[in-house]
Amino acid sequence: MKKNARIWFNRWFSVAYHYMNHIKNNSDGLEVELYGTHPDPKHMSLQACNHVEVEPQLDGYEYVEFCLDFCRRHQIDVFVPRLNMFHIAKHIALFEEIGTRVIVCQDVDLLEKLMDKDLFYQSVKPTGIMVVPDYHIVRNANQFKEAYEDLVNKGHKVCFKPTNLEGGLGFRIIDNERNELQDMFGAINKYLSFEEAYRILSGVEEFNDLMVMELLDGFEFSIDCLSDPAGKLLAAVPRRKAGGRLRSMENIPELLDIAQKVADTYKIPYIFNVQMKYKDGVPKLLEINPRMSGGLHVTCLTGINFPYLAVKMALGGHVELQNPQYDIIGSHVEMPMLMKDFHLKNKVLMHENL
Missing domain, CATH: 3.40.50.20 (Rossmann fold)
Structure with missing residues (x-):
């Protein structure tokens, strides 16, 4: 190397x-x-x-x-x-x-599916490697209403999110018990009533694909995974929020088994992240990100330098099967820092963008 x-x-x-x-x-x-x-x-x-x-x-x-x-x-x-x-x-x-x-x-076929939750969910169902939540894809207000009613009739609380946005962008939970006046004077939140959502969506004839799905109300885990260039799994670390800024990296056999099945099925190289959320004791799929996750730097506290090991393998170096330190708690704090003084071209552009 x-x-x-x-x-x-x-x-x-x-x-x-x-x-x-x-x-x-x-x-x-x-x-x-x-x-x-x-x-x-x-x-x-x-x-x-x-x-x-x-x-x-x-x-x-x-x-x-x-x-x-x-x-x-x-x-x-x-x-x-x-x-x-x-x-x-x-x-x-x-x-x-x-x-x-x-x-x-x-x-690229897999990447295309991963970027569209509906396509990916449909591809996962026949494999049986993960449980997919109940959901509908809708493009207008009437379809939204029908999807909402179907999920409620099945006993679910309901949430929705655009199919093609990353992270929590566009994610909302339907809660018909909200107090609008309290909401107005309180913190900005992700809750709204069905009537509010339906009224807003009725303002246009059609909108981009929206996934209306059962609300998963248990722990959410991000499983950070490292694999070799051929897709062989070398490490998997389930990470969850543990209150405030605390993050817990845990040894959960059923989640590690899911990570192994994802690796065996899709052969995603280097680094990927599987997001699962529990409901009634069952972990269900949220999404898979074929890249480093936003919390990967915390997962590195388990003793695995995920970013460097990916680079090492890309350069032709060999990486052995890893042994993460599980059952630890991590967190982070802000630190003040002086911004670097980059070259003149960037300094000019910085002033133009202010």
């Missing part, structure tokens, strides 16, 4: 700052130069980088061309994309031709 490497993160979440520092602070002594791009040159993730450029607002193959040019110009060894993973994966051979390894799932 190389003694030094150039690694590029394109537009990521702020927590990529932690991923980058994990890669820097590796146990093998690999020297890394970190490159970062983002439309916002003040973005927090860029503070861990050695080199920064402003990322253009492009999509599809135009964005792939930007990525290829960036990799050529900077002789990037490992590219860790989040934005536009699907388009990058479709053209993975072009990156390999210029000597850049990409930490991404190369199964």
